[in-house]
Amino acid sequence: MHKRKFFHVTILIIGIFVLFSCEYEKITIDVPDPTIPVSYSGEIQPIWDNYCAGCHAVGATPPDLTAANSYNSLISGNYVDTLAPEQSIIYTCMMPPNGSMSQYSSADKAGLVLNWIKQGAKNN
Numbered sequence: 001m002h003k004r005k006f007f008h009v010t011i012l013i014i015g016i017f018v019l020f021s022c023e024y025e026k027i028t029i030d031v032p033d034p035t036i037p038v039s040y041s042g043e044i045q046p047i048w049d050n051y052c053a054g055c056h057a058v059g060a061t062p063p064d065l066t067a068a069n070s071y072n073s074l075i076s077g078n079y080v081d082t083l084a085p086e087q088s089i090i091y092t093c094m095m096p097p098n099g100s101m102s103q104y105s106s107a108d109k110a111g112l113v114l115n116w117i118k119q120g121a122k123n124n
Ligand code: HEC
Pocket: 047, 048, 051, 052, 053, 054, 055, 056, 061, 062, 063, 079, 089, 090, 093, 094, 100, 101, 104, 105
């Protein structure tokens, strides 16, 4: 009787292990490596140009994400929080599934923006 219980518990533990290892891989799939330096002009601005600036243009819905103004409008509008990067509005609004702008974004784009903020939100 005891041996059988032990067997069941072992199977349960292995099952949990397998479940969690799958879950772990799913989460890590499209998050960009935070140690790779992000260039604002080279990688972030193209996201704004391609997916956002159609609506977030000069004189339209803030923040203005056009190339000439995006950096200043993000910093001065407090959309970026370098002390608590995960709470930055520009990141939370892009992050699926709940971000208000996530329909125009994706986890890898939001992850890149988060890495840029974690690296000091430089105008580089
Ligand atoms: C189809 C038009 C449209 C597109 C495309 C769009 N937005 Fe927006 N965005 C809006 C509107 C309208 C608002 C204001 C109302 C709202 O928050 O939903 C807004 C609000 C915002 C805000 C302010 C949210 C807040 O909580 O203060 C941010 C930041 C933002 N958008 C970023 C982005 C980014 C980044 C992209 C591209 C990935 C993007 N938007 C794409 C229309 C758009």
